[in-house]
Amino acid sequence: MFAEERQQAILQRLREEGRVLAKALAESLGVSADTIRRDLIALEKKGFLKRTHGGAIPGKKVRSGPLSPALRYSEGSAAEKAIAKKAAGFIGRDDTVFIGSARLHYVMLDELPTSYHFTVVTNSTVIAEKLKARENIDTYVVGGRLRPSGTIADAIAVDFLRGLRLDICFLTGGGLSAEHGVSTATGDVAVLHRTAAEVARRVICLVTHDKLGSEMFARIIPIQEVDVILTDADAPEDEIQLLRETGAEVIVVDPEKAGLEA
Amino acid sequence: MFAEERQQAILQRLREEGRVLAKALAESLGVSADTIRRDLIALEKKGFLKRTHGGAIPGKKVRSGPLSPALRYSEGSAAEKAIAKKAAGFIGRDDTVFIGSARLHYVMLDELPTSYHFTVVTNSTVIAEKLKARENIDTYVVGGRLRPSGTIADAIAVDFLRGLRLDICFLTGGGLSAEHGVSTATGDVAVLHRTAAEVARRVICLVTHDKLGSEMFARIIPIQEVDVILTDADAPEDEIQLLRETGAEVIVVDPEKAGLEA
DNA sequence: CAACTTCCTTCGTGATTTTGCATTTTTTTA
DNA sequence: TAAAAAAATGCAAAATCACGAAGGAAGTTG
Known part of the structure; x- marks a missing residue:
């Protein structure tokens, strides 16, 4: 090794x-x-x-896990915020959506719709805690073993998700490539997210540009099963082209403009 | 640590x-x-x-943010602390216990064993958040809809519990009488707790003296199914006698002495 | 193909850190 | 002012760490 x-x-x-x-x-x-x-x-x-x-x-650079205590309160980068905002825009009235336990999901919380009702399913107690007081959001927590990081991702959680039907699954991952699809570092997180994606009508993948083209250990789903990919303006053109050839809709979000759209 | x-x-x-x-x-x-x-x-x-x-x-470097809702649970009265401490003493190595979302359960958190491993199942995300970092505790969260209070108590949660077997169920309730058993104000909380009690080998009920003799809307379980009742020294003798006649073991905890036992 | 370099790893030894206990001192409270 | 609680101090045991030396694998060069 x-x-x-x-x-x-x-x-x-x-x-x-x-x-x-x-x-x-x-x-x-x-x-x-x-x-x-x-x-x-x-x-x-x-x-x-x-x-x-x-x-x-x-340390300060460990991002992926959801919100290490130090990062918990930190703000997302401009690119992350722009992606998160765009993603939140896909949520319709009375939709049921899955929001995972990654950093980008956490950034999304500040961008979620406030004027109409919808339902969130999450596998993060940190996110659940943040959402529980929102009046327009029904929050569901998956059952299972809680890790120190605040994430739930065991077989029980997978089983829980299988019993649901969702409108949108918001995916993130450590890697995204046309060949390997969306991937992440650990097996059980991958399985959980795959399940969430399988029970959802639409799969929207949020990735910052640095994830494009990279592949990680455990594949969540192949690219064909992703409906929309959201990334930021620093994404390399050729990677985007490759992704588009697979049939996925790739939306490049410009942090500059994102502010104006609001 | x-x-x-x-x-x-x-x-x-x-x-x-x-x-x-x-x-x-x-x-x-x-x-x-x-x-x-x-x-x-x-x-x-x-x-x-x-x-x-x-x-x-x-100090100067710590922003003392708005007090979290958890604060109001953090400090218990002497009687509550004594009861909680006694209750925590029942937890054995590698046991699996249910801890609910009542005030007394929060008080218990500070009294839980630290020197050996055991497993906690809870329906409160607030409690789960508090426990997730404890290295000697495996924490499981029941799945289901999260209420603004941080409690999960719907049919999904009940179903989740049915799939488990526990060593101890720590019950609390708004009322406890020999006739009506343990009761609480709302129906679904009662059902959830009843389920937890049913799948547990032992049921230990924590109640401050003011709850004795009172009966609330929804019965959790009859007194016959309670194994141990913990209450404080201000409990009226006659009530205790009535409870003991049902066969339950009633332990009266003295806050004064509780400190010495430690 | 042999000698060399480089990198990585392990092992041994002494230094450092951490922790808990006992004792003394200080502070608080009644 | 006296008793109780908490803090400081010194010390010892256990665990962990740091550093240098040595072994070994892989690759390079002549």
Whole structure:
């Protein structure tokens, strides 16, 4: 196993569990504690985590997991906000939509419609907490085991989703390519999102430009099953072209203009 | 738990509640008061808080945001704390317990065991959020519609519970009488709790003395199905006698002594 | 193909950190 | 002012970390 792979695995676990133990990592990855410590030092230098005695906790750059406590209150970038706003515009009166537990979903919360009623299903207790007081939104939480990160993504949650029918599934992912489709780092999150997509009439995928063309471990769904892809203006033209050839509708959101549309 | 995590948890609580007590922190975080004091010193040096005798208040670097709704639950009366502590003592290693969304359940959170692993199932996202970071606790959230109060209590939630088997169900209610059993104000909450009680091996009922003898609209379960009743020393003797005649084990907790037991 | 370089890893040893306990001092409260 | 609670201080045990040395795999160069 290469150092790079290991470090990726460490970050993944950090995102999932909210913390990692050096000793446990050494054991499960099959290397010495020394090596792990070096990895942690390297990752800390890059700002991905913060070392502690015995392990590490998420740093400022760990975004994907939903809202590490530090990031929870941080604001999305202009591009993220623009994408989120556009996405929220797809929600119709009395629709039922799935909103996951990724950072972009969190950014969406501030852009959701306020003037008419709709229903949100989410697998994040953090998002649920934020939505519960909105009068025009019915909030449903999927059942299952809650991870330290605030996400629910086990078999129970998948089963829960299977019993529903949704109008829109808002997907995000760590990677999006014409060949591999939408993908993410961990298997169970992928399965949960796939299920949400399967029970939804429409699948809208939100990705910042840096995700285009990259492919991650676990595929959520192939590109053919995505109805709309929302990305920002920094997206490379050729990637967009490839995506469009698959039949997906690609909408490029311009952060500058987004403000005016409102 | 890492020092860093602890300190973040302390700051989190400081933000939520406006102040922290050293002793309470030590207990709920599972470390000695010494360690907490050292954490407070470190945080004070960084300007995040100002130490006081017995705890700390927010420093210049901590925005003490609007008090979260959780605050009103955070501090229980002496009687409530004593009951909650006694109740928490029933939890054994690797047990699976149901903790509802009532005020007394919130009070319990600070008294839960920290030294061994167990599993909590809850229908409150507020409680789930509070528990998700505890490393010795596996937290499960029931699925269903989330009410503005942070409670989930619909048919989906009931269905979720039916698929589980629990060791202990911690019940509370608005009323408790020998004749009418445990009761509460609303129907669906009653059904949810009844279901939790049905799938649990043991039912432990937590009620402050003022609830004894009163009966509310919706019965959760008859008294015969309650295994243990916990109440405080102000409970009237005759009521206790009536309850005991039904076969239930009634434990009267003395707030004064409760401190010494610890 | 052999010698060299480079990178990565492990191991051993001493230093550091963290934590809890006991004791003394200070502060609070009645 | 006396008793109780909390804080400071010193100390010891356990865990973790840092650093240097050595081994080994992969690739490079002559």
